[in-house]
Amino acid sequence: MSGLTAFINARLMDPASKLDAKGGLIIKNGKIREIIKGLDVPQVPYGAEIIDCEGHVLAPGLIDARAYLGEPGQEQKETMATASQAAAAGGITTIAAMASTDPCVDEVALVEFVSRRARDTAIVNVVPTACVTRGRKGEEITEMGMLAEAGAVAFSDGHRAIGSAQVMRRALAYATGWDLLIIQHPEEPSMAASGAMNAGEMSTRLGIPGVPSIAEVMMVERDLRLVEMTGGRYHAACISTEASIKAIRQAKDRGLPVTCSAAAHHFALNELAVGEYRTFTKVSPPLRSEADRLAVVAGLEDGTIDCIVSDHSPHDQEAKRLPFAQAADGSIGLQTVLPLALELHHTKQVPLMRLLDALTRAPAQMLGLPSGKLAEGAPADLILIDLDMPWRITESLFLSRSKNSAFEDRPTQGRAIRTIVAGETVFNLNEG
Amino acid sequence: MTAAAKSLDNPIPPNSQLAQGHLLGIEGLNPLEIAYLLDKAEGYVDHNRQVDKKLDLLKGRTQINLFYENSTRTRASFELAGKRMGADVINMAVEGSSIKKGETLIDTAMTLNAMQPDILVVRHDQSGAVNLLAQKVDGAVINGGDGSHEHPTQALLDALTIRRRKGTLAGLTVAICGDIAHSRVARSNIHLLNIMGARVRLIGPPTLVPKSFERMGLEVHHDMRKGLKNVDIVMMLRLQMERMQGSYVPSTNEYFHFWGLDYEKLSAAKPDALIMHPGPMNRGVEIATDVADDIDRSAIREQVEMGVAVRMACLEVLCDQRQPR
Secondary structure, X not given: OOOEEEEEEEEEEEOOOOEEEEEEXXXXXXXXXXXEEOOOHHHOOOOOEEEEOOOOEEEEOEEEEEEOOOOOOOOOOOOHHHHHHHHHHOOEEEEEEOOOOOOOOOOHHHHHHHHHHHHHHOOOEEEEOEOOEHHHOOOXXXXXXXXXXXXXXXXXXOOOOOOOHHHHHHHHHHHOOOOOEEEEOOOOHHHHOOOOEEOOHHHHHHOOOEEOOHHHHHHHHHHHHHHHHHOOEEEEOOOOOHHHHHHHHHHHHOOOOEEEEEEHHHHHOOHHHHOOOOHHHOOOOOOOOHHHHHHHXXXXXXXXXXXXXXXXXXXXXXXXXXXXXXXXXXXXXXXXXXXXXXXXXXXXXXOHHHHHHHHOHHHHHHHOOOOOOOOOOOEOOEEEEEEEXXXXXXXXXXXXXXXXXXXXXXXXXXEEEEEEEOOEXXXXXXXX | OOHHHHOOOOOOOOOOOOOOOEEOOOOOOOHHHHHHHHHHHHHXXXXXXXXXXXXXXXXXXXXXXXXXXXXXHHXXXXXXXXXXXXXXXXXXXXXXXXXXXXXXXXXXXHHHHOOOOOEEEEEEOOOOHXXXXXXXOOOEEEEEEEOOOEOHHHHHHHHHHHHHHHOOOOOOEEEEEOOOOOOHHHHHHHHHHXXXXXXXEEEOOOOOOOHHHHHHOOEEXXXXXXXXXXXXXXXXXXXXXHHOOOOOOOOHHHHHHHHOEOHHHHOOOOOOOEEEOOOOOOEOOOEOHHHHOOOOOEOHHHHHHHXXXXXXXXXXXXXXXXXXO
16 A cells, blocks of 8 residues: 555636636645546556546635534534534635633633644544633733633634734734634624514514624724724724725725625525524624625625635524524534535636635644645645535535534535545545 | 022022922933932931931931822931931822722822921822822922923932943933833933033834833933943833833743843943943843852842932922021
């Protein structure tokens, strides 16, 4: 056994190098050893295991910058083992675990716990993030320097906004000491507190208290001022409104160190999906108007929105089978983020390369990861994508411990058919 | 203009704050004035090591130490300096005084002024309070530290300590580490070292050492090992406990890990780099005990000794300016 594996007959797509060509690659010891355009069988080294990609897209494995993995504290909803199986089936090879666990990841020991549990139980890479403030209370900043040394790749209080401008200012300033990334859940907390869905005609009709869309842009604009003042690296997670996308586009034009992401549900659904009080569509920030959804698509297309995230938020029936306003926020998303992104390719709204960029190169760069690219020496985290395969998102396919998907029964097109982490196949549809 | 101001060996220009009879800050002093004060102080160092320390240069003068903030070493140092120079010294602490009963700063100043003191040493928790008071009294005013503004005698005693150890200030590289944003000691030292031709680096977390200091012509470092590289002097500052509980710095543990002076970080500095601290120290927070107590490297106790000599020199020079003997 030479320990070599050759992928042949693939369509190589690598957003980092803008490569889109027929070819293949050779991996060894968990790393990409060689990328060969037009690779065919005679070029394969003797003894190598050969994987015929049959013309499918071979791309870097997806990196999900925002997913809640249940551990520690809510293992009845999700575990790293189950989440990582779902991720593998969805083409995700690296998950940045949200810090909003119980207890939340605000101490070095918890960062180490997440890393250790991931190593022992997860079949994809899991990198820890840590809280910006102690106990996610929005008051005192955490030991960011030591948390980063322990392995935290970014800082976020999860689905809780850092409400105090002074605390946000100090966090951004303090983080510049190590060029750390602060991730905000951009929602003015005092305006969002009582709302359960987007404020508008739909919420009026349903009689559900609304979160006005300006609650988002108010927070984004405030934070952008603080970024300008402090020079801190800032990421607005899951932005959902036209106004906040515009604000971030302008900030990028001014050269501020700002990135943002969109969750798949914000470009795949609008507020009408709430329908007859479907609590699986209750997410934070809420599903918005059709104009906002189109703005998210346009923001992805022009690169204002850097990353696509799953915002995977598993909830058990006890948390979701409740009157709408009392139900928990969030949808699972690890297995659906890629097909939903590919829908924008099929509808010709966003180029495939840009979509893959938002799922690989952009999050890798933002989180400072060595993966997310097809490059010699890079980790052999790869996926094989069948762009066209039609299928239906059904509950029975979900590998997550929770089944609360906002996309249940949705017909879709395209999916990951094989997922490789550090050279090892962790998911293979044909053997599944 | 006084006769003293015109004499050849007196470098004090007529528009200087010293010529007005005040020492409110280092900012605005010229290099010759600073050297003059240091030279005078130098003479008192040996004097203070004698058995008989009493002089009569300020015989008959009254000195009031007015301290709106708690202080042990600065007040004791000023009191000893005044007494050794022969002045009559009284201490007024805010505790138990009419200030606690709500008297304003200016009213207190006017009241004390009516008692005809020759020298007022004032410490106040508000920046600019000492300048305000100086406008209202007839005697000489020495700033014993105002808010986050200046602490001129501390900078002078630090300069004297460095000069005695290194021979000169010009050309040295000095790192000032810690809570620069809130430190009057840092500001006075920055001014003095700039004026005397030393290079200054500021080291600390971005929340306590904002980049805005770069506009004062200083290097700002957040990585202590980089900041200490090849420095001649390491000046540590005290970190107030209330700034370490998540507002500016997350914890004392993290602070010491990244910005506490230990031998590991100190190894980046020159092998003969001098360690200084204005006191009181938080051992294990901004400085490791073994470093603080290193008799070959630490000048911390020497700084306290220089403090008395420097303050004697300041008292002498200011009284000379007002009323030459």
